[in-house]
Amino acid sequence: MATVAWIGLGNMGGPMTANMVAAGHTVNGFDLSADALAAGVASGVTATSSVAEAVQGADVVFTMLPKGDHVRSVYFGDAGILAHAAKETLLIDSSTIDIESAQAVHDAAAAAGFRFVDAPVSGGMSGAAAGTLTFMIGGESGAVKDASAFISPMSANIIPTGGATTGQAAKICNNLMLFINLASTSEGAVLADRLGLDKKVFWDIASVSSGDSWALRTWYPIAGVVPNAASNHDFAPTFTAELANKDINLAIAAARSTDTPLEIGEHVQQMFQRLIDGGQGGKDCTMIVSLVDGSLPGAAGNNDAETNAAAINGKGK
Incomplete structure (x- = not known):
């Protein structure tokens, strides 16, 4: 069994480390x-007081952090991972971050x-708890192979994606599709x-x-249909609107850097921004349905629907 250093014990890192402990690894x-x-x-993790302490004697270091700035801060500098880990230690970042930050860490490492390796995940908090995440791993082939062995207790799928940053690229594109699907599912359901x-x-x-x-099968935004969906639990977060907005903005930034138009993606981002502006950023991202049914204060609601209907019927102004 391995000694694992883990930086970032939040909504995803917490249950992921529990699965590593259950598999017999020592997790600092x-x-x-x-x-x-x-x-x-x-859940069996050994607490440490700093990044430097956590990485001492580690066979592998995992980072699971909210943003690229956080990842840079724990890898770089006198107090960072690169300054204190042993050179033979394998480094794995499972955060979802911008391509530029991922490349910067690849280069510095x-x-x-x-x-x-950059190894972001898909599957959300429920997948993290169940050990059924999908890992998308970008980097040198030998490092990817070795990382896969450590990742196994947390995953149902491990997919090598190619060279540096391709894991992040896959995650960004996947989440773009997810949130567009969620918005369309909300509109169709209402x-x-x-x-x-x-x-x-x-x-x-629709499910067949x-x-x-x-999104339809797992995150259905109408209550009383999919039992585990947040819509049945007052939209208590499984994946917050703030995180959804962060991820779709990563896709938009990547699209702009490659001259790729994302007309639908940019519209969905604006919807998440309206949720956040309405004070619901900490709620589950499936609360986007409230912008369709008009239940969020300030949502388009019936007035816009009536205006659109009038225009369709030739009765608009």
Whole structure:
């Protein structure tokens, strides 16, 4: 069994480390949040007081952090991973971050004599807890192979994506599609309801027809259909609107750097921004449905719907 250093014990890192401990690994964890650190200890993680302490004697270091700036801060500088880990330690970043930051860490790690892979995940908090995440791993092939062995207790799927930053590229593009699917699912679900369809009957049809998607099957935004969906629990977060907005903005930034138009993606980003501006950034991202059904204060609601209907029927101003 390995000695694992883990930096970032939040909503994803916490349950992921629990699975590593359950697999028999020794996990030395660090987080700036005392509550997150305490929760890690409760699941068998050994608490450390700094990044430097966490990486001492580690066979592998995982980072799971919110943003590229956070990843840079824990890897670089006198107190960072590159300054304190042993050169033979494998470095794995499972955060979802911008391509530029991922490339910067790849370059700095290589220059310092380390092996590093970008290995973001898909599957959310439920997948993290169940050990069924999908890992997308970018980097040198030998490092990717070795990383896969460490990742196994947390995953259902491990997919090498190619060279440096391709893991991040895959995650960014995947999440762009997810959030567009979520927005379209919200619109279809609300329209079906207002046309008089039974919500479960419509879900049964869509889930085996061309309207199917992971968002529909797992995150259905109408209550009373998919039991574990946040819509049944007052939109308590499984993946917050703030995080969704961050991820779709990563896709938009990558698109602009490659001259790729994202007309639908940019519109969905604006929807998440409206949720945040409405004070709902900490709620589950599936609360985007409130912008369709008009339940969020300041949402388009019936007035815009009536205006659009009038225009369609030739009655607009």
